Amino acid sequence: MKFTRAIRMAISSILSNKMRSFLTMLGVIIGVTAVITLIALGRGSTQRVSSQIESLGTNLIIINITGGRNRSVTQEDLQRIKGISGVSELAPVLSGGVTVKAGNKNTSTSLEATTPGYQQVRNTYVQLGRFLLQNDLDMRFRVAVVGVDVADELFGRRDVIGEEISINGVEFSIVGILEEKGSSVAGSDDNRIIIPLTTGQRLLRSTEVRTFYVSTLSPDVVNQVVGEIERFLTRKFNDENSFRVFNQTQLLSTINEATATLTMMLSGIAGISLLVGGIGIMNIMLVSVTERTREIGIRKAIGAKKRDILVQFLIESAVISGLGGVLGIIVGFMGANFLSRILNIPAAISADVVLLATGFSVGVGIIFGLYPASKAASLNPIDALRYE
């Protein structure tokens, strides 16, 4: 028997019982929709996080000194690290939360006290005014570069060069406005204030530099530079657990792993609903075989072989679940777009997921159709003909 004819036969049989076929399909539709939507959203957010991290620069290395209270790096240490081959720039950072006031308005924000190198290392530039200069550090000027959120919050506008603000009660004048960065995984990059390191040491009453950023000449030498820094710090502290060195590539792969695991888990749960849908198909196919016992008997009497009946019922269940799969893909597309709009997560629907979902749903139909179909195929023709 020709395949196309078998499919046409299956479709007409499905159409002859529309409500039941639809309800049977519903399990598969829901399963496929869930798989498509969850994978699309999972991948979309992974892509966004990755691109955010990449925009920070893949040649960035972050060093945190942990361990003992008085452990920190000195100016000489930093000079030594800056001298490592492959390092292009270095910026120590002292950070803390502060309260900022201007006129009668105040806000809390994060403060970073650093050096002019920060600009290049963190890929953070000003859109108005200027960044910190070496002179600001040397003279311990009370100048500040602010993010746009701070400017908006305190002044309601962005051209605030020359305005005075008070940080934890100390007067500063604004010399620059940072470029707008938008929010990232780590929170808003626009809600911060940058001041000279030396001024910050006084303000925060701490001279200990426990965090510093290093940028390398190219992303290729990151690992080598990380190794050098680790060796240097291990020798200095005589303890390799007293500091942590991160780089963006590492961070990227960690986050990718985490989201991939999450996506896998979610789609696994969605896969379970596909399985349940498959059981629904099996159930209905068993009912259908019983109902159509007489038809099977007639077909066998006029010459249908076991295989013909088997194929007929298998195709029927594969078409039901395949159709459910296609509908699920359509609903999944809509669901992913809808959710990405309300949750503000980008959706990434890729061809491989669509193919996988289609293949999986047809496979579910065949696997769960196998038992009912073989039951139909092995019916004895006279018993089947006698069946009322």
Add this chain to the structure above:
Amino acid sequence: MIRLENLSKIYSMGDNRVVALNEISLSIDKGEFVAIMGPSGSGKSTLMNIIGCLDVATHGKYYLDGRDITSYNQNQLAEVRNKKFGFVFQGFNLLPKLTAVENVELPLVYAGVGAKKRREEAIRALEMMGLGKRIYHRPSELSGGQQQRVAIARALVNHPSVILADEPTGNLDSKSGMEIMEIFRELHSQGNTIILITHDINVARYAKRMITIRDGQIVSDEEVERR
């Protein structure tokens, strides 16, 4: 053409053994029109099922066109049913969701005939049965007599060696029943081999030879004298 040798069919249900056919020997030649008569429970339906390869005997031999088919498996039997037999049942046994022509096409579908040829042959068979105008009707839109004629067209479409009719007039009024029997008489005069199972002597009289069975055994096998 058909030769049965000491054919028995025994059903065992638990400790009960029911002998449906007891050592039947019988041969039917090409071109014969045979009626198998008997009251219900006599074993005539079992006999027809075995002749039609819908069932297999417990003991004995069955030769069809000289070949011993007792040892055939299910698939081989299906092929024999498809190629050698055309069935006409009491309850018509048409598929309700298919049109007349699709029903008639079915044996050709399983014989692997191409779509175009199938349709032509099916339409020709329906026209022969005087149903040229009812080709695309579904069984529910046809009268009992018309449905049975569709079933006969289906039985004929594959040019079978034998037409097996099991109480073909059982569900029909007497007028339609007579029409159907006239069709069988006509088919016989064209050279078809027909085996008719019935309990009705008036129906059996259309045949040329009448075999009566009772309790699984042949009690008489005689020529039918013309009315």
